[in-house]
Amino acid sequence: MISWGIYFGGERAAEGSVTPWEVEGRVDYDRLIEEFGTQKFDRSLIERLERLAGESHYMLRRGIFFSHRDLDKVLEDYEKGGGFFLYTGRGPSGPMHIGHIIPFYFTKWLQERFKVNVYIQLTDDEKFLEKKRRLSLMETKKWSYENALDIIAVGFDPDRTFIFQDTEYMGHMYEAAIKVAKKVNFSTVRAVFGFNTSTNIGMIFFPAVQIVPTLFERRRCLIPAAIDQDPYWRVQRDIAEGLGFYKAAAIHSKFIPPLTGFQGKMSSSRPETAIYLNDPPKTIKEKIYKYAFSGGQPTVELHRKLGGNPDIDVSFQWLYMFFEPDDARIEEIREAYRSGSLLTGELKDMLIEKVEKFLEEHQSRRDEAKELINTFKYDGNLARRMWRETVASD
Amino acid sequence: MISWGIYFGGERAAEGSVTPWEVEGRVDYDRLIEEFGTQKFDRSLIERLERLAGESHYMLRRGIFFSHRDLDKVLEDYEKGGGFFLYTGRGPSGPMHIGHIIPFYFTKWLQERFKVNVYIQLTDDEKFLEKKRRLSLMETKKWSYENALDIIAVGFDPDRTFIFQDTEYMGHMYEAAIKVAKKVNFSTVRAVFGFNTSTNIGMIFFPAVQIVPTLFERRRCLIPAAIDQDPYWRVQRDIAEGLGFYKAAAIHSKFIPPLTGFQGKMSSSRPETAIYLNDPPKTIKEKIYKYAFSGGQPTVELHRKLGGNPDIDVSFQWLYMFFEPDDARIEEIREAYRSGSLLTGELKDMLIEKVEKFLEEHQSRRDEAKELINTFKYDGNLARRMWRETVASD
Numbered sequence: 180m181i182s183w184g185i186y187f188g189g190e191r192a193a194e195g196s197v198t199p200w201e202v203e204g205r206v207d208y209d210r211l212i213e214e215f216g217t218q219k220f221d222r223s224l225i226e227r228l229e230r231l232a233g234e235s236h237y238m239l240r241r242g243i244f245f246s247h248r249d250l251d252k253v254l255e256d257y258e259k260g261g262g263f264f265l266y267t268g269r270g271p272s273g274p275m276h277i278g279h280i281i282p283f284y285f286t287k288w289l290q291e292r293f294k295v296n297v298y299i300q301l302t303d304d305e306k307f308l309e310k311k312r313r314l315s316l317m318e319t320k321k322w323s324y325e326n327a328l329d330i331i332a333v334g335f336d337p338d339r340t341f342i343f344q345d346t347e348y349m350g351h352m353y354e355a356a357i358k359v360a361k362k363v364n365f366s367t368v369r370a371v372f373g374f375n376t377s378t379n380i381g382m383i384f385f386p387a388v389q390i391v392p393t394l395f396e397r398r399r400c401l402i403p404a405a406i407d408q409d410p411y412w413r414v415q416r417d418i419a420e421g422l423g424f425y426k427a428a429a430i431h432s433k434f435i436p437p438l439t440g441f442q443g444k445m446s447s448s449r450p451e452t453a454i455y456l457n458d459p460p461k462t463i464k465e466k467i468y469k470y471a472f473s474g475g476q477p478t479v480e481l482h483r484k485l486g487g488n489p490d491i492d493v494s495f496q497w498l499y500m501f502f503e504p505d506d507a508r509i510e511e512i513r514e515a516y517r518s519g520s521l522l523t524g525e526l527k528d529m530l531i532e533k534v535e536k537f538l539e540e541h542q543s544r545r546d547e548a549k550e551l552i553n554t555f556k557y558d559g560n561l562a563r564r565m566w567r568e569t570v571a572s573d
Numbered sequence: 574m575i576s577w578g579i580y581f582g583g584e585r586a587a588e589g590s591v592t593p594w595e596v597e598g599r600v601d602y603d604r605l606i607e608e609f610g611t612q613k614f615d616r617s618l619i620e621r622l623e624r625l626a627g628e629s630h631y632m633l634r635r636g637i638f639f640s641h642r643d644l645d646k647v648l649e650d651y652e653k654g655g656g657f658f659l660y661t662g663r664g665p666s667g668p669m670h671i672g673h674i675i676p677f678y679f680t681k682w683l684q685e686r687f688k689v690n691v692y693i694q695l696t697d698d699e700k701f702l703e704k705k706r707r708l709s710l711m712e713t714k715k716w717s718y719e720n721a722l723d724i725i726a727v728g729f730d731p732d733r734t735f736i737f738q739d740t741e742y743m744g745h746m747y748e749a750a751i752k753v754a755k756k757v758n759f760s761t762v763r764a765v766f767g768f769n770t771s772t773n774i775g776m777i778f779f780p781a782v783q784i785v786p787t788l789f790e791r792r793r794c795l796i797p798a799a800i801d802q803d804p805y806w807r808v809q810r811d812i813a814e815g816l817g818f819y820k821a822a823a824i825h826s827k828f829i830p831p832l833t834g835f836q837g838k839m840s841s842s843r844p845e846t847a848i849y850l851n852d853p854p855k856t857i858k859e860k861i862y863k864y865a866f867s868g869g870q871p872t873v874e875l876h877r878k879l880g881g882n883p884d885i886d887v888s889f890q891w892l893y894m895f896f897e898p899d900d901a902r903i904e905e906i907r908e909a910y911r912s913g914s915l916l917t918g919e920l921k922d923m924l925i926e927k928v929e930k931f932l933e934e935h936q937s938r939r940d941e942a943k944e945l946i947n948t949f950k951y952d953g954n955l956a957r958r959m960w961r962e963t964v965a966s967d
Contacts (some may be wrong), residue, residue, distance in 0.1 A: 180789060304751050316748060317967035346751075350744020357698050357740075360775030365759065368774060380762060381754030384778035573711035 206434060206441075208245045208554075215409050217246040217431060227254055232292035237504045238285055242433075246406060248416070249428035253399050257293065263399040263428075265289055266392045268300035271322035271344075272312055275329045276453035277534070278435045278445040280541075281501050283333045285432070286403050290336060296561055297340045298392045299330060305343040305388070307382040320346065324552070329456050331548035331555055332541050336559035345388055347556075348565075352391045355571035360387040362418040371410045390415045393427040394571045406431040422571065435500055436493050440472035457542070460535050467494065467527050467534070474516070475523035486519035487526075494523075494530040502533040600828060600835075602639045609803050611640040611825060621648055626686035631898045632679055640800060642810070642962075643822035645792050647793050651687065657793040659683055660786045662694035665716035665738075666706055669723045670847035671928070672829045672839040674935075675895050677727045679826070684730060690955055691734045692786050693724060698739040699782070702775040714740065718946070723850050725942035725949055726935050732954035739782055741950075743958075746785045749965035753788075754781040756812040765804045784809045787821040788965045798829075800825040816965065829894055830887055834866035851936070854929050861888065861921050861928070868910070869917035880913035880921075887915070888924040896927040 212219055224247070229235045231254060238244065253263045269279065290297050303319040306312060314322075323344045330342065346354075368374050368386055391489050393400040393415050402412060409429065416426040437445045437452035451470045454463055474492030476482035489495040495516060503509045512529065515521035545547035556562060577838050606613055619642070621628045625648060632638065647657045661680050663673065684691050694913070697713040700706060708716075717738045724736065739746075762768050762780055787794040796806060798851060803823065812822040831839045831846035839847035845864045848857055868886030870876035883889040897903045909915035950956060 305746070308751055308755050310755065315967065320967065346748050348744075349747040350742075353698070353743040353747070354740050357702055357775045358710065360778070361702050361704070364771050364773050365768070365777060366770040369770065374759070376760040376763065377758050379755050379758050380778050380781060381751045383759060384754070384774050387774060407772050487928065573707065573714065 190445070205373055208433060209522065211406055212246050215246070215406060215413075217248050217406070217409065217429075218250075220244050220247045220250070220430065221435045224254075225459060227251075231257060232289075234292060236285070236288055237506060238432075238500070240506065242434050243500055244430045246401075246431040247429060248409075248412065249399070249426060250401070250430055253401050253428045256399050261398060262295060263293075263401050264396045264428065265294050265297040266300070266395070266400050266402050266427075267297070267331065267404065268302060268389070268392075269326050270302045270306050271326045272306040272309075272314060272317050273322060273447045274455050274457060275326055276445055276447075276455045277497075277501075278437075278453060280329060280333065280404070280456060281435055282403055282432060283330055284501075287335050288400075289403065290339060295339065296396070296518060298336055298395055299335075299340065299342045300389070300392050301327060301342065301344040302350075302385075302389065304381070305385050307383060308379060310379065316346070316489060320344070327555070328545050328548045329541075332544035334544065335555070337551060337554045340555055340559065340563050341561045342552075342554075342555040343565070349388075351568065352388065352452060352564070352570050354569055354573070355391045356384075356387045358422055358571060359390045359415075359418065360384060362421060363387065363414060367414065371414055380478070386414060390418075391570060393419065394422065394424045395565075397424065399425045402425045402427055402429040404431060405430055405434060433500070435495055436472075437468045438466060438493055454534060454538075456538060456545075457459050463534050463538065464531050467531050471497075471527055471530070473523045474528075475480050475526075476519075479522060482522060483519045487516045487521070489513045489516050492516065492523070492526065494526045497530055498533065502530065502537065534537060580590065585716060591755070595905075605800055606640050609640070609800060609802070609807075610923060611642050611803065611823075612644075612664070614638050614641045614644070614824065618644060618648075622643075625651060626651050626683075628686060630679070630682055631900060632826075632894070634900065635893060637679075637796075638826050639822045640825040641823060642803075642806065643820060644795070644824055645923060647795050647822045650793050655792060656689060657795050658790045659691040660694070660789070660796050660821075661691070662696060662783070662786075663724065664696045664700050665713050665720045666700040666703075666708060667716060668849050668851060669720055670839055670849045671891075671895075672831075672847060674723060674727065675829055676799070676826060677724055677796055678895075681727045681729050683795075683797065684733060688810070689733065690712075690790070691729055692789050693729075693734065693736045694783070694786050695721065695736065695738040696779075696783065698743075698775070698878065699779050702773060702779060704773065708732050710740070714738070721946055723935075723941040724940050725945050726938035727765045728938065729949070731948045734949055734953065734956045735958045735959045736946075736949040737959070738950075743782075745959070745962065746964050746965055748967070749785045749788050750778075750781045752816055752965060753784045753809075753812060754778060755779065756815065761808065765808055780805060780808060784812075785964060787813065788816065788818045789959075791818065793819045794821045796821055796823040798823055798825060799828060806844055807857060807893050827894075830866075830890055832860060832864045832866065832887055834887060835885065848928060848932075848937075850859070850932060852932070855933065857928050858925050861925050865891075865921055865924070867917045869920075870913075873916060876914045876916060881910045881915070883907045883910050886910065886920065892923055892927065896924060896931065905963060 225239050229239060256263055265286055267282065286297060301323040303323045306314055306319040307316045327342050363386065368383055372386065374383060389411050409431065412427045412429050419426045434444055437443060439452050451466065454466055472493040474488035476485050476487065495513065499509055500514065512521065516526055557566065619633050625634060650657055659680055661676065680691060693716040697717045700708055700713040701710045721736050756778065759777065762777055768777060783805050803825065806821045806823050813820045828838055832839060833846050845860060848860055866887040868882035870879050870881065889907065892906065893903055906915065910920055951960065
């Protein structure tokens with residue numbers, strides 16, 4: 180779910196591959212589990228998580244999280260009273276869209292149910308260092324502020340959440356960063372992130388910076404992230420114990436498909452693939468009508484006769500993955516669409532209504548967030564503690 | 574003169590080569606000027622420097638500085654009232670010896686005569702990152718403290734000097750470091766510093782950190798340094814103007830030869846090559862008697878008859894380069910030695926007396942430095958200003 184990408188280094192990922200910087204083609208999640216060497220997020224583990232959370236969550240029930248590393252150990256620590264902490268982040272390169280914010284809503288649910296600390300890294304350094312973006316540091320700092328407002332609007336606990344921006348907080352992280360960096364060589368980052376000899380030395384160092392927050396507490400760190408970020412945690416897991424810390428644990432979510440269909444991720448360079456958190460109702464309506472990939476038939480007559488395919492219909496998938504939490508209702512919709520009684524236009528109207536309502540509420544909480552930003556960054560309970568400390572210091 | 578070396582990366586420099594990390598063989602300074610593409614520090618420039626300084630300096634008169642970059646421009650700026658600043662540093666990997674401290678005495682003279690700011694970087698990060706040293710961060714921090722005392726003992730102006738340790742001050746340097754880092758890629762640091770794919774990503778990033786202090790002021794930065802540090806400044810000079818700063822200027826000193834003769838540099842791994850600032854009188858005497866390479870003849874009789882060779886005699890060279898500022902006296906000694914009237918033992922006694930007196934005084938000033946360390950690091954005029962600022966910030 181962490182959406183910070185990473186410098187592409189001039190090379191192009193193979194078609195259909197998943198790397199931290201690009202997702203192409205339809206994703207085979209079982210193959211990913213095998214290739215990444217992660218564990219299947221199975222029914223019994225989901226039930227254990229929900230039991231401890233004291234509540235079920237529709238994104239868990241519906242398999243939006245399909246893979247994990249060490250979640251069982253995290254839950255075991257929690258059961259024994261040792262606790263854990265959550266870490267996620269955002270690469271502040273522009274405005275946030277629906278795909279960026281959904282994971283934060285799930286992270287917030289975890290915080291609420293487990294009463295744990297959440298650390299949110301804004302990588303203004305990385306987004307500046309990625310040459311292809313052509314962003315000045317002033318711009319990535321500006322986006323850090325704008326994105327922080329959207330993140331705060333999600334409703335995190337101000338005394339258990341620390342939002343930090345790398346260029347501001349580096350003084351407290353640098354010692355930990357060089358301890359990590361000493362254990363990672365160029366061969367490793369070349370193999371893991373596709374860096375090459377033209378990659379700038381700031382980008383080469385950056386993986387150390389992204390790993391540091393996993394060392395913020397001497398407890399297990401759980402990272403809710405899309406699986407394309409897993410390479411960072413693989414590097415972390417190779418070195419963490421040598422530094423006296425825990426290997427990072429992660430739960431991996433599926434990708435929310437772009438409006439335009441199941442190819443790749445929502446992308447800022449193609450605005451038609453995504454709905455932005457500040458899109459006005461008119462734009463939302465237009466984008467969904469115009470671009471939302473449909474699983475329906477070419478004509479109403481054929482649709483009534485043959486029915487639609489909810490598995491490839493993006494409107495249905497968005498409702499299923501995030502916007503319609505009611506299980507009975509979503510199954511009704513699926514059935515109606517499959518049978519042909521629900522038309523594509525009607526399905527799109529349902530999604531439009533949900534998205535509009537969600538964004539209206541989100542925007543209103545975002546306005547209030549301006550009053551809260553200093554609490555999350557500097558003077559909430561957790562923030563104050565973090566500004567007093569040096570991470571993993573001698 | 575900056576003595577921080579740099580990670581060796583498993584490769585060995587060719588015999589006779591000068592790199593930032595190793596100096597081998599007798600140095601051909603004219604060849605160095607040609608190879609490094611620097612300018613000869615000629616008589617007229619020395620005279621101009623001395624005229625502006627209002628005083629001559631024996632190290633200048635004697636050609637201890639043989640090469641420079643842009644010193645003429647620094648002096649021009651000074652003449653026009655624009656001023657400049659000095660930057661030097663120390664890699665805190667262990668106790669300091671005579672070879673380490675001499676450059677600081679010359680830097681102090683420059684500060685005194687030109688009334689300029691001096692920035693002294695303690696690279697505790699780099700010395701930790703150099704794997705071959707096997708130093709913990711706690712150790713390089715400890716050496717930062719110990720070395721700072723020796724540097725303060727030199728007598729810098731507490732209100733015009735800022736001593737900073739990378740792990741402490743990085744919060745104020747990181748923005749500038751990533752601006753530098755974005756302009757330097759792996760190919761460059763591989764070519765310039767001999768890094769390879771086994772080099773850790775902290776070392777790969779470090780050249781950016783060493784370059785940052787050249788951006789501390791928007792004036793010309795003058796770096797008194799041994800020429801083996803020049804590669805850093807070559808990288809700096811390629812990118813500084815693109816960042817809106819001046820190309821660094823430098824004056825390059827010859828290497829003070831090891832006690833054992835003209836091969837290589839004084840080395841911490843071979844204690845017989847150097848005299849440490851905390852060596853007691855007994856050790857000083859023993860080391861000079863036992864190891865100081867002699868230009869004398871095998872027997873007293875032969876020496877009286879043929880005379881000694883001051884050019885290769887380390888005792889004479891140490892007196893010439895630093896310990897005997899009196900020009901008339903040093904020429905008397907040279908002549909007496911050459912003629913055979915002065916024996917090697919007598920020459921060594923002269924050096925021993927000078928070194929003992931120098932170290933006794935240095936040690937006593939070092940004791941007083943404990944009271945001054947906070948002034949230089951945190952609350953002198955320049956230090957306070959630097960802790961209020963972020964270097965090269967947007």
